[in-house]
Amino acid sequence: MALLISKLGGEIKPSATLRLMEEVSSLEKEYGFKIIDLTSGQPDRGPTEDVLAALFEGGKLSRYGPVQGDPELREVLSGVINKEIGVRYDPQDIAITVGAKGGLDILMRVLLEPGESMGIMTPFWVTYPESVKIAYGIPCFLLPDGGLRPNPEKLRREIEAKNIKVLLYSSPCNPSGVVYTKDELEEIAKIVKEKDIWVIADEIYNKFLFDGKKHESILSIEGMRDNAILVDGPSKRLGVPGWRLGYVAGPSEVIKALTKLQGHVNSGTSRPAQYAMRVAYTSQKAKEATDDMRQRYERNRNVFVKGLNEIDGISCIKPEGAFYAFPSIDNFFGSKYEFAGKEFAIRSSVDFRNFLLRKAQVAGVEGAPFGMDSHIRFSLATGEENIVNALNYINHAMKELHL
Amino acid sequence: MALLISKLGGEIKPSATLRLMEEVSSLEKEYGFKIIDLTSGQPDRGPTEDVLAALFEGGKLSRYGPVQGDPELREVLSGVINKEIGVRYDPQDIAITVGAKGGLDILMRVLLEPGESMGIMTPFWVTYPESVKIAYGIPCFLLPDGGLRPNPEKLRREIEAKNIKVLLYSSPCNPSGVVYTKDELEEIAKIVKEKDIWVIADEIYNKFLFDGKKHESILSIEGMRDNAILVDGPSKRLGVPGWRLGYVAGPSEVIKALTKLQGHVNSGTSRPAQYAMRVAYTSQKAKEATDDMRQRYERNRNVFVKGLNEIDGISCIKPEGAFYAFPSIDNFFGSKYEFAGKEFAIRSSVDFRNFLLRKAQVAGVEGAPFGMDSHIRFSLATGEENIVNALNYINHAMKELHL
Numbered sequence: 040m041a042l043l044i045s046k047l048g049g050e051i052k053p054s055a056t057l058r059l060m061e062e063v064s065s066l067e068k069e070y071g072f073k074i075i076d077l078t079s080g081q082p083d084r085g086p087t088e089d090v091l092a093a094l095f096e097g098g099k100l101s102r103y104g105p106v107q108g109d110p111e112l113r114e115v116l117s118g119v120i121n122k123e124i125g126v127r128y129d130p131q132d133i134a135i136t137v138g139a140k141g142g143l144d145i146l147m148r149v150l151l152e153p154g155e156s157m158g159i160m161t162p163f164w165v166t167y168p169e170s171v172k173i174a175y176g177i178p179c180f181l182l183p184d185g186g187l188r189p190n191p192e193k194l195r196r197e198i199e200a201k202n203i204k205v206l207l208y209s210s211p212c213n214p215s216g217v218v219y220t221k222d223e224l225e226e227i228a229k230i231v232k233e234k235d236i237w238v239i240a241d242e243i244y245n246k247f248l249f250d251g252k253k254h255e256s257i258l259s260i261e262g263m264r265d266n267a268i269l270v271d272g273p274s275k276r277l278g279v280p281g282w283r284l285g286y287v288a289g290p291s292e293v294i295k296a297l298t299k300l301q302g303h304v305n306s307g308t309s310r311p312a313q314y315a316m317r318v319a320y321t322s323q324k325a326k327e328a329t330d331d332m333r334q335r336y337e338r339n340r341n342v343f344v345k346g347l348n349e350i351d352g353i354s355c356i357k358p359e360g361a362f363y364a365f366p367s368i369d370n371f372f373g374s375k376y377e378f379a380g381k382e383f384a385i386r387s388s389v390d391f392r393n394f395l396l397r398k399a400q401v402a403g404v405e406g407a408p409f410g411m412d413s414h415i416r417f418s419l420a421t422g423e424e425n426i427v428n429a430l431n432y433i434n435h436a437m438k439e440l441h442l
Numbered sequence: 443m444a445l446l447i448s449k450l451g452g453e454i455k456p457s458a459t460l461r462l463m464e465e466v467s468s469l470e471k472e473y474g475f476k477i478i479d480l481t482s483g484q485p486d487r488g489p490t491e492d493v494l495a496a497l498f499e500g501g502k503l504s505r506y507g508p509v510q511g512d513p514e515l516r517e518v519l520s521g522v523i524n525k526e527i528g529v530r531y532d533p534q535d536i537a538i539t540v541g542a543k544g545g546l547d548i549l550m551r552v553l554l555e556p557g558e559s560m561g562i563m564t565p566f567w568v569t570y571p572e573s574v575k576i577a578y579g580i581p582c583f584l585l586p587d588g589g590l591r592p593n594p595e596k597l598r599r600e601i602e603a604k605n606i607k608v609l610l611y612s613s614p615c616n617p618s619g620v621v622y623t624k625d626e627l628e629e630i631a632k633i634v635k636e637k638d639i640w641v642i643a644d645e646i647y648n649k650f651l652f653d654g655k656k657h658e659s660i661l662s663i664e665g666m667r668d669n670a671i672l673v674d675g676p677s678k679r680l681g682v683p684g685w686r687l688g689y690v691a692g693p694s695e696v697i698k699a700l701t702k703l704q705g706h707v708n709s710g711t712s713r714p715a716q717y718a719m720r721v722a723y724t725s726q727k728a729k730e731a732t733d734d735m736r737q738r739y740e741r742n743r744n745v746f747v748k749g750l751n752e753i754d755g756i757s758c759i760k761p762e763g764a765f766y767a768f769p770s771i772d773n774f775f776g777s778k779y780e781f782a783g784k785e786f787a788i789r790s791s792v793d794f795r796n797f798l799l800r801k802a803q804v805a806g807v808e809g810a811p812f813g814m815d816s817h818i819r820f821s822l823a824t825g826e827e828n829i830v831n832a833l834n835y836i837n838h839a840m841k842e843l844h845l
Binding site for chain 1: 449482506554668707
């Protein structure tokens with residue numbers, strides 16, 4: 040008899056975004072044509088030369104380092120947080136993790152008992168619910184209003200009804216591009232204090248804000264110091280998701296417990312990468328590269344979202360930040376199309392994603408794993424030519440849909 | 443009211459070895475003298491120049507990579523496993539993890555349901571029981587015979603009595619240096635098959651074998667393919683613990699589930715380090731550096747273990763591999779000494795560790811977190827001068843113990 044793996048090992052869904060990224064190239068082989076890949080949750084440029092050079096220098100840090108992460112790096116990050124959010128976190132209240140993801144994974148186990156509920160603002164990053172389940176917590180999905188914005192009244196009711204212990208959101212939001220306003224954050228903070236729960240703010244897209252908007256953080260709201268935890272990292276702003284760097288800042292006892300667990304979970308992330316991150320956060324070249332990306336992605340947003348909204352039946356809110364467009368596509372549920380001599384029907388976001396792959400040669404990520412099967416996510420972190428071509432191809436493909 | 447963290451976050455013990463490593467330097471400040479640090483679970487030399495150069499080259503891999511790890515690296519490791527253990531694991535049955543530790547952390551959750559029992563061979567690496575607890579499993583400690591060797595009869599009884607689902611051991615053993623013989627492994631394999639349980643073999647010290655011994659793996663025993671899982675990595679043999687690299691090889695469904703979870707837990711380890719690891723496992727220079735370390739540590743063992751056994755009341759088995767000496771020190775429980783005008787009594791391995799720190803200026807790790815409070819662990823991965831001096835200092839200090 041073959042031995043069985045755990046229920047968890049069987050039931051956890053693979054990361055839809057990472058899996059699709061790996062699958063696009065095999066789909067290209069299967070279909071025999073080049074696909075415009077708009078699935079990717081990462082910037083389209085890598086680190087600057089000075090940061091690369093620092094990685095090499097950091098290679099000499101080959102021995103075990105502090106589990107909490109490089110102290111000099113935490114010092115730098117303390118300054119970054121202070122400058123960008125306006126709150127002072129001491130280096131000992133910051134922990135370096137294996138990506139923001141690695142920070143979240145441990146946070147789940149530090150904040151939740153098995154069976155306790157994590158409230159996740161919908162739509163959400165695909166990993167949130169799975170990360171909660173891996174810690175044997177219960178993911179509870181909190182619904183937005185029509186514009187995909189947080190709805191404080193609904194939120195208050197749901198947090199109470201579902202006995203939520205921790206609230207989790209990203210702002211700028213992956214996948215919607217919604218950026219919470221100061222007013223919205225204050226409303227959320229009020230509820231957090233009222234119910235005395237934790238709140239995790241994933242602010243990893245905070246350097247990608249459009250229309251001159253300024254990043255606002257719940258950490259800077261009075262009274263939030265004891266309840267709020269920041270998750271962030273350089274993957275998006277500095278173009279190094281493959282280096283696996285992230286950090287968590289929060290109340291001392293949370294960071295202490297996270298560090299204890301990290302000592303047994305993985306000892307923290309690769310030290311050469313930590314060393315390079317020190318340089319990256321203080322490099323003028325890296326700053327300019329980030330600004331350049333931000334401007335290009337804003338232009339892409341302008342072109343792409345306008346184009347999507349001109350397509351009959353598609354509706355897309357204008358992203359205020361991050362680098363995604365997240366249009367609704369459920370008007371096409373029930374439609375059909377032909378491909379390779381067969382008829383296919385669209386009944387879900389996965390079906391719509393496959394339709395675009397087959398007929399438009401454009402890859403997006405279905406909305407279902409983001410909590411909204413009515414939508415699809417496209418990445419704007421690519422060259423303008425891809426954005427223009429993708430729009431054309433989608434437009435053409437839409438004409439082949441019929442009832 | 444301050445919000446509470448989870449029970450787990452409160453109760454998990456920090457890694458004794460990593461914590462001590464961080465503490466030795468602050469102890470030096472406290473006591474005002476230089477300490478000979480024999481706490482470290484890492485080799486005393488770093489990677490060779492060609493491997494460092496590969497890290498720089500690998501920096502260009504700044505985008506997300508496959509969650510399972512670099513395919514070329516898995517291809518290399520498939521060859522390494524085949525050559526060293528004599529079993530063929532396809533690259534798709536190998537996953538790259540954030541150190542061997544990061545592999546174990548995910549394996550716990552893939553193999554155990556919450557509340558199920560992991561059988562850990564005593565003495566054990568400090569992280570094993572905490573890693574099990576972090577996955578809400580129950581660590582059960584399986585006792586060795588007098589020579590710290592596995593005792594198959596006892597093992598069979600305990601596995602049944604404690605309803606063990608997974609068996610976990612390291613060979614060469616950290617901390618004892620015991621290396622399981624082919625006969626012992628066959629006995630263990632028989633029990634594993636009989637009870638149809640999983641077995642995890644942590645073979646990370648397999649390049650550190652003394653007296654011309656050859657490494658034997660349970661994976662190469664007939665019938666073990668469906669039950670056995672290998673955990674290994676380059677941290678020790680290639681001197682890169684700070685780079686956070688490890689791997690797991692095993693049955694397809696285990697590696698598939700591990701990869702799925704890893705996609706949400708941390709997306710895998712830093713890609714530049716993975717790239718360098720490809721080179722490290724095929725580099726002649728790196729091989730020579732490993733051989734050199736092995737020879738030096740064998741000489742250190744010869745000097746140190748002989749010296750320890752010449753001290754009245756200390757008894758140390760001769761390590762056959764790894765790079766530690768693990769003498770018993772419980773003969774001194776009840777003894778006293780003076781330091782800084784105060785009298786201290788020795789009642790535990792922690793007390794004995796503090797005694798050596800204060801009176802011999804030698805740092806070892808107390809045996810308690812390895813499952814044997816009667817012992818203390820010293821690392822042999824250091825220069826011969828440190829070994830000789832440490833022996834002298836310990837010898838002197840022992841004279842100051844009294845009843």
